[in-house]
């Protein structure tokens with residue numbers, strides 16, 4: 001049998017391939033998770049849990065497509081964390097681990113910022129068989145009135161408290177999931193790592209408005225005419241995810257990162273790895289294409305490894321980071337090359353804006 005080039009490890013945990021289902025609708029109950037495991041996903045970050053699901057008030061409709069030329073390029077959601085009772089989830093986790101012992105079950109958890117709540121939730125998910133914990137410090141719409149989600153992830157002091165409480169109670173590795181709705185992602189990243197996080201997940205969704213319906217000026221999606229800024233995901237967010245993962249990987253080179261945001265195919269998977277991720281999470285693309293997309297992801301990533309004569313997916317990790325420098329370094333290189341260019345802004349005469357823009361573009 002040929003060697004599985006996609007097998008990888010993070011924080012001592014073995015993943016049969018780097019592809020995990022990201023927390024969201026594709027991990028929203030045990031039936032769905034079992035389907036993803038049967039399809040070939042290496043693990044699943046379960047839909048975020050809290051102690052009391054009765055406080056979670058979900059709305060419908062809650063998804064909106066951002067379309068360009070008729071194709072969905074971005075996706076907005078206003079979905080909260082799970083509204084299913086914790087006791088049911090804990091039973092389902094135990095059952096999933098019994099039936100799928102080799103698949104990695106990651107418990108995403110979120111609570112109000114009190115030590116007692118976080119200790120309790122951490123203890124319960126560890127006892128239910130979670131292989132890892134992911135701290136949801138990043139959900140953009142849930143639930144600021146309870147100081148949860150992104151409201152925590154934007155406050156380094158709260159991140160430190162929460163991470164240290166969870167580390168105190170956890171028997172498994174802990175990843176902290178970062179919000180992109182912040183100026184410098186290394187600040188919350190450092191707070192989580194200083195408090196003992198074993199790794200970082202980046203990114204959660206980006207605050208957004210997917211579009212406006214020009215018949216009534218209402219935003220998409222809305223409930224009975226009212227909307228709230230939602231979380232943006234899918235292929236359009238990939239460039240932002242890559243930048244933020246790169247910032248974390250450069251600032252904390254020894255830290256394990258799980259990359260998420262706009263992964264849709266082998267190319268975008270490889271790009272996340274090249275920027276420093278070690279595992280990859282997919283959410284929206286599964287909602288649009290189904291779990292079977294894993295076949296294409298695995299084949300395409302393996303082909304990229306084969307093309308470079310690489311034996312294991314680890315070899316792609318952080319491969320592009322050495323090529324980043326400063327704008328000044330780029331200018332120095334160009335000057336040293338003595339290449340004739342239209343770099344000066346006077347090259348734009350007005351009528352030639354499209355042509356000069358093309359000449360200044362590099363897609364390769």
Ligand SMILES: Cc1cc2nc3c(=O)[nH]c(=O)nc-3n(C[C@H](O)[C@H](O)[C@H](O)COP(=O)(O)O)c2cc1C
Pocket residue numbers: 022023024025047048075077079080081082108136139177203204205232233234235237260261262263281282283284285
């Ligand atoms: C409908 C929906 C619900 C989500 N729910 C959660 C959640 O409960 N917890 C969480 O940490 N992230 C949640 N996310 C964020 C995703 O896990 C992921 O970070 C984000 O969507 C970017 O990845 P993608 O482009 O592959 O979707 C949700 C995303 C979507 C689209």
